[in-house]
Amino acid sequence: MLKFKLQNIFLCGLSLLLFATGCSKVNYAKIDDPAYLRVFNNLNYTISLENKDEPVPFLAMLIDPQMDQNNIPVSAAITGDFLDQREPYAPPYPSHVGTSISYKNPEYPGKEDVLVGPILNGFDLSSWAQIPSGKHRIVFMFRPVNNTPFFNLESKLKRSVLIDTTITLDAKEIYTLHVLQKDFVSKKNGIYLRQENFQKLSLSDSLVYINFYNMSAKGFQQANSSLKTSYAASGALQDGIKDEMNIFYTLYKTSLSINDPLPAYTQKYMGNLTRNSESPAVNPYYSFPLFADGSSNGIVTGIWQHIDLMAPGFNPSNNPYYPFEVHTDSNWAPINCILTGKTRVPGNDNAALLPNMIVNIPSGKYNLRSFATVNTIEIVNGNVYLTTIQRKYAPPTY
Structure with missing residues (x-):
């Protein structure tokens, strides 16, 4: 009997040990006075005969790297590896962390298991990584398109530098960093670091906010279409837009019909x-x-948003390209932010598609509740992207 009890005690102890080691907690190093950083790779690419000899912009981001005597990086204070071209939608939550469908990372931190931002002034910063504030050297390296971590690559594969620069990040500030093509003719690349301010503004919970950026390369819109990569999903945006555009919007009811607008918001x-x-x-x-x-x-709404970007001298009520022209001489580019982000609106096939700017999600006692958000639409060389930021909301209680 004693032997049986000792065996049970041993087995129980072993089980607890295995459980503890198999479910070990990840301990993150606390960062004093952090800044919050999110990074997108806007260098889009399609392999063709024209660019087959150019390096594919699949990147590793190294913050404060250490170099050996041959100027090859051997370590870094922070690494953002497998940084692929960004996706059209950056949602208000870290949707990529923990996924194993692909090793490619559409943003930083994205899949990286790092210390992320808190709820700051009511806004969820879990899609931003915590970074020590101060001055940093930041290097973006070309890397092979494979799943080998950057510092495990052969030395000869760690020599190609895309960008080597310095940035300064202030404590408790929010930054979005973009890797961009700056000049379409010379193919010059660089970074664009924006210090966000949405968390400092007096914004209403009952309003949806949006701002716009055209970060396309100099000369992209003016270049011949044969020199550009064609992004059919961008509709009339694929050739680019003029350097100066006016922005109009129309709100539509739940039905996917361009004949069902809200009269006061047309x-x-x-x-x-x-x-x-x-x-x-x-x-x-x-x-x-x-x-x-x-x-x-007053709890759930199904409205969706239509954006018209129009060159000066054009307006939606006198649009010679409406509704079917895809090639609009860069004078008109429509964008539909619809219910699912996947359904085209009949009779509006030239519009780029993005998800709805209104987030519908279970909250409190409601199976579905609509929340206002803060949004940014960015246009880069024929592609359009939406980033959505959401306030903290009550989890479902039913």
Whole structure:
């Protein structure tokens, strides 16, 4: 009997040991006075005969790297590896962490298991990584398109530098860093570091906010279409837009019909958009009501958003390209932010597609509840991207 009890005690102890080692807690080093950083690779590529000899912009980001005597990086204080071209939608939560479908990372931190930002002034910063504030050397390296970690690569594969520069990050500030092509003719690349300010603004919970950036390379829009990569999903945006554009918006009811707009929110002027890939100034935010449709119940709304980018001298009510022209001489580019982000609107095939700027999610006692968000639409060389930021919300209680 004693032997049996001792065996049981041993087995129980072994089980606890295995459980403890198999489910060990990850301990993160605390960062004093951090800044918050999110990084996107905007260097889009399609392999063709014209660019087959150019390095594919699949990147490793090294912050404060250590170099050997041959100037080859051997370590870094922070590494953002497998940085692929960004996806059209950056949602308000870290959707990529823990996924194993692909080793490629569409943003930083993305899949990286690092210490992320907190809830700051009500905004969820879990898609931003904590970075020690101060001055940093930041290097973006070309790397092979494979799943071998950067520092495990052969030395000859760690020599190709895309960008080597310094940045300064202030404590408790939020930064979005973009790797961009700056000049389409010379193929010059660089970074664009923007210090965000949404967390400092007095924003209403009942309004949806959005600002716009055209960060396309100098000369992209003016170049011949045969020299550009064609992004069919971008619709009329694929050839680029003029350096100066006006922004109009229309709100539509739940149905996917361009014949069902909200009368008070049809072809409304928002403001002007100027191409810029240098100045890091934050562009102004525009807004529209979360519950613009008076027939909604004040809890859930199904409205979706249509954006018209139009060159000076054009407007939605006098549009010679509407509704079917895809090649608009860069004078008109429509964008639909619809319910799922995957369904085309009949009769509007020339519009780029993005998800709805209104987040519908279970919260509190409601199976579905609509929340206002803060959004940024960025246009880069024929592609359009949406980043959505959400306030903290109550989890479901049912």
